[in-house]
Amino acid sequence: MKIPGALLWEPGTNSGWTVEEIELDPPKRGEATVKLAASGICHSDDHLDTGDIPLGWAPILGGHEGAGVVTEVGEGVDHLEVGDHVVLSFLPSCGKCKMCVSGRANMCDLGAGVLAGTSPDGTHRIHARGQGVGAMSYLGTFAPYVTVPTNALVKIDKDIPLKSAALIGCGVPTGWGSAVYAGEVTLGDTVVVIGTGGVGMNAVQGARQKGAKNLIAVEPTEHKRDLAKQLGATHTAAGLDEAKEIVAHLTNGQGADVVIITVGVLTPEFIQPAQEMTHRGGTLVLTSAAPVNQRDIQLDLYTFAMSGKRIQGTLYGTTNAQNDIPLIADLYRRGEHKLDELITQEYRLEDINQAFQDLRDGKNVRGVIVYDD
Ligand SMILES: NC(=O)c1ccc[n+]([C@@H]2O[C@H](COP(=O)([O-])OP(=O)(O)OC[C@H]3O[C@@H](n4cnc5c(N)ncnc54)[C@H](O)[C@@H]3O)[C@@H](O)[C@H]2O)c1
Ligand SMILES: [Zn+2]
Ligand SMILES: [Zn+2]
Known part of the structure; x- marks a missing residue:
């Protein structure tokens, strides 16, 4: 599908984000497409622009803090279905590697590739100007839809507002x-x-x-x-x-x-x-x-x-996403953990450079890009 996305064509040069049309592929085996409600603006995405965090690929679709609704699942996906509400975890966990099985899912082997700029299988789900586009943390939440590995998706209850839940993908658990x-x-x-x-x-x-x-x-x-x-x-x-x-x-x-x-x-x-x-x-x-x-x-x-x-x-506050994201969502429901109060300012995707300027100026606790219903 053709959708807008915010790309860094020259990471590490402080040249900012370009919002343009991208082509998003449907899910392959073990993947799902999610329609996002919102994406948080985490400082780590700014580190891609400044070069503090180096990238293995350009261009890259930024954003790694999001939540939304599953719209399509690929082959072999049996634990998620269309309509499920999910938080996107900025680190996937395979559930099988040594770190995952010893309870340290935040350091799953798959994490090694999150800045490589491809899907875990080495190919691209996103294309722009005839080229393969990388996705921050396998996600790329600076676009209204994402196609991602399901081991980076964590199902949450439907009564949790998705805009607030987006923050539980990175900054909150960290x-x-x-x-x-x-x-x-x-x-x-x-x-x-x-x-x-x-x-x-x-x-x-x-x-x-x-x-x-x-x-x-x-x-x-x-x-x-x-x-x-x-x-x-x-x-x-x-x-x-x-x-x-x-x-x-x-x-x-x-x-x-x-x-x-x-x-x-x-x-x-x-x-x-x-x-x-x-x-x-x-x-x-x-x-x-x-x-x-x-x-x-x-x-x-x-x-x-x-x-x-x-x-x-x-890394990731030493949390285990599949356990701790629903746990924090429940703390939010019970009024123990505040999320809504963390959102200082909402932005449209096309205003993303303003959102990052506001982050650098210290204006926001969290800025959030909100997508249409
Ligand atoms: N370890 C991880 O897994 C992980 C995950 C997410 C983010 N991060 C990193 O965590 C950091 C924070 O991210 P964020 O999104 O909260 O950034 P942010 O910009 O929202 O918050 C940083 C805060 O630090 C404050 N600050 C700046 N200078 C200060 C000083 N001298 N003394 C006290 N406070 C000062 C700023 O005013 C700002 O409020 C970033 O470096 C980000 O990349 C790490
Ligand atoms: Zn982050
Ligand atoms: Zn693992």
């Missing part, structure tokens, strides 16, 4: 799991979340749900500090120095049990102050993406080692 699984926040903890955008706001909510006693949101943008408070932060700070003072005051100089970094771009200067804020035996969670060639950090190694701290990287 932030939530950064607190719940990667940070292992427990009752009574002091937790710091650095950067409360589309991902970090969910780390705040996850930490609150796990019973954090002190919850400090560090965020330069005032309206996001306000929302972080509404979502459970007990304190806010506009920068790291202010946060350090608050944490020292709250913990008698001991530091936070868990510090989570969810800023837009992970650069070296965050590491040492974040480790200084971490309690001995505590965990520093790195969720943000860093520029791919970033190798050097300053870290007080003596203190780090002798105080038994842990730096914990996390």
Whole structure:
């Protein structure tokens, strides 16, 4: 079918997105076509434009945070049918590889190919100007329809609004799991979340749900500090120095049990102050993406080692999409996890460059592209 899509023809050059007609193929074996209700604008797509995250293929159809309704299934698909409501997971899970069967589906073998720019079978479902087009995370949600592997689709109940559910495809579980699984926040903890955008706001909510006693949101943008408070932060700070003072005051100089970094771009200067804020035996969670060639950090190694701290990287918040996406949808239904409040601004697909400019300007917790019914 012929539909509009937002493509990067020259990833890594900051040249922005081109909205143009693309041709989307019907599903092959093990795939489904989904009509999307909405797509979130995650910072990771901006990293494709800036080059922080390198791509194996151009052009690429962006977008990896979406939800919608199944309109067609390919051969061999027996667990989904037309009409099902699904969230698109930005990482597929095959259910068979070592990582999947040992409960670490976020690191499924299939994840290795999500930036390669083809479907898992090495071919393209999308074409433009006579060429094969790649899809971010095998998905490409910057188009009103996607044809994707069904192991990246997670069925949800039909009473969950799809626009809100779209966020559960990446930013929500990534932030939530950064607190719940990667940070292992427990009752009574002091937790710091650095950067409360589309991902970090969910780390705040996850930490609150796990019973954090002190919850400090560090965020330069005032309206996001306000929302972080509404979502459970007990304190806010506009920068790291202010946060350090608050944490020292709250913990008698001991530091936070868990510090989570969810800023837009992970650069070296965050590491040492974040480790200084971490309690001995505590965990520093790195969720943000860093520029791919970033190798050097300053870290007080003596203190780090002798105080038994842990730096914990996390992909997708160490969640298991097939379990945790429905779980978060249920938390939303019960009012425990807020999603609607995270959507600051809605856009039409043709305004996608404005949406990314607003992301860079810090205007949105989450911007969302909404498609017609
Ligand atoms: N690990 C994963 O699996 C995974 C998944 C999704 C996104 N990410 C990454 O997580 C990061 C966050 O993504 P997002 O979509 O929430 O981005 P975002 O732009 O919505 O949010 C980043 C926030 O950091 C704030 N910030 C900037 N500088 C700061 C500073 N010095 N101190 C405190 N806060 C600061 C910004 O104001 C903004 O609110 C990105 O790097 C993204 O690529 C990682
Ligand atoms: Zn994302
Ligand atoms: Zn797997």
